[in-house]
Amino acid sequence: MRVLFLIQGEGRGHLTQALSLAQILQMAGHDVIGAIVGITAQRTVPTFFSEQFSAPISPVFSPGLVYNAGTNALEPFKTTVQAIQSMRPFWRSLKQVRDHIDTQRPDVVVNFYEMLGGMTYALLRPSVPMICIAHQYMAFHPDFQRPKGQWFYRQAFKFNTLLTCFGAQELLALSFDKQANEPQKRLRVVPPLLRREVTELKPKTAGTDASKEFLLAYVTQPGLKVELEKAHQQRPDVRMDAFHSDASGPDQLIDDTLTYHAIDGKRFLEFMARCKAIVTTAGFESVCEALYLGKPALMIPQPNHYEQACNAIDSQRAGVGIASDRFDLNQLLDYIPRYDPQVSERFRAWHAQGYFLFLAALNRAVTPTSKPSSGGFLSTRVRHLLRS
Structure with a gap:
């Protein structure tokens, strides 16, 4: 064919x-x-x-x-x-x-x-x-x-x-x-259609060393970067790694708990496999990748973006994470203990x-x-x- x-x-x-x-x-x-x-x-x-x-x-x-x-x-x-x-x-x-x-x-x-x-x-x-x-x-x-x-x-x-x-x-x-x-x-x-690079990853679960745990953010628009930095100022104790289009290099250290990374699909997936949870817009693809790897997600639809608003609500229904209108790390941190790993298992079976x-x-x-x-x-x- x-x-x-x-x-x-x-x-x-x-x-x-x-x-x-x-x-x-x-x-x-x-x-x-x-x-x-x-x-x-x-x-x-x-x-x-x-x-x-x-x-x-x-x-x-x-x-x-x-x-x-x-x-x-x-x-x-x-x-x-x-x-x-x-x-x-x-x-x-x-x-x-x-x-x-x-x-x-x-x-x-x-x-x-x-x-x-x-x-x-x-x-x-x-x-x-x-x-x-x-x-x-x-x-x-x-x-x-x-x-x-x-x-x-x-x-x-x-x-x-x-x-x-x-x-x-x-x-x-x-x-x-x-x-x-x-x-x-x-x-x-x-x-969903997921690349082999995602399905071949072996996600790491949270360990005993809290200093090595981090939240992962994917930032494609300037407005969301501003929100990320505000959230970081409110919770400087939470380690975050953020991929965004304006990063000056692969590892741009901002301070002890915030690092920016240039957009790189392969590295982003590697970070996702190791992270504690993910913060992203409600794009369908990134949310599915997080779900496949068993990572709770905070989904923030872009303003006026009806499709992403739908995705966030549907994702929350499916147990992927929580929908929010703001970059609120406390919301995500409170949700992580309630995340059900069986949601990821069912999703993997459906994907197969x-x-x-x-x-x-x-x-x-x-x-x-x-x-x-x-x-x-x-x-x-x-x-x-x-x-x-």
Whole structure:
């Protein structure tokens, strides 16, 4: 089977999921022939992905999200304005995606939440079947945990998610635990995709030497770094190691209990295996990694980021950790003794089913009798998705 990936390049979650699925497909003897990655002028293909992905990579422009540099808040209005201003290059990108599919002739396209995929299939109708994979498709599941209120953000999030999956054969919704499928919506619930580098780690449990225990933080936005430093001033007795994009080197010692590290995916995982607990935004990928390794998490959604608000609530439901609107170390330290290690064991068992579920989905996609027309999806499935 020849498989072409289409990946949203925002953050690292969708890219690491693609790396994980590539490992599964290669183990099963299938051929990942390339990846189309959505980029912007400010966001190129990350080095960690280009170094690990063995097939050709084709960067293609795709509008990105806009954040407030000072507050770390998502700026929905500016994001929309930027997208409107990018309509002409966006149309060129759709034709590029269509041409890639026509030229490379894959048996199936796997779309990791990239809007270029849904809009190409909606407007240019490639003949190759497409399946879509992302945690965001849980937004169409009736049992998905959502924050109260925020009607506008909820509808905007669902609409944006819908734009990524027009014409899809199936939607594979990554979930912390097993949930019922929704056949009427072509929605199947599947385990998270974690890289082999995560599953091969041997996590260390807390020891008797308290001086060697530390909390781990992952900081991608300037606003969260400010919150981290405030928390450190309030609890200077708690050792913290923080990975963030502005660190001057691999080990930037701030004082006796705070050290910054430059972003490095491999080192971050090594630190996660040794840490006592983790503080992070509510990005799905990092929370899943913490859960697999049995590390309690304090999850702080970025302001105005509805998806992360949902993730935090759903993670708390699943027993991963606690959702919070602030960087409060006391909350996390109080929670750690109550963390149930069995949550991690159940998650590992659920994750182990993924190999067979993903291969089954790809086989269904290339089976001629299972292919719906794009028009049928657009006319009948959209209403079901938006009503959920």
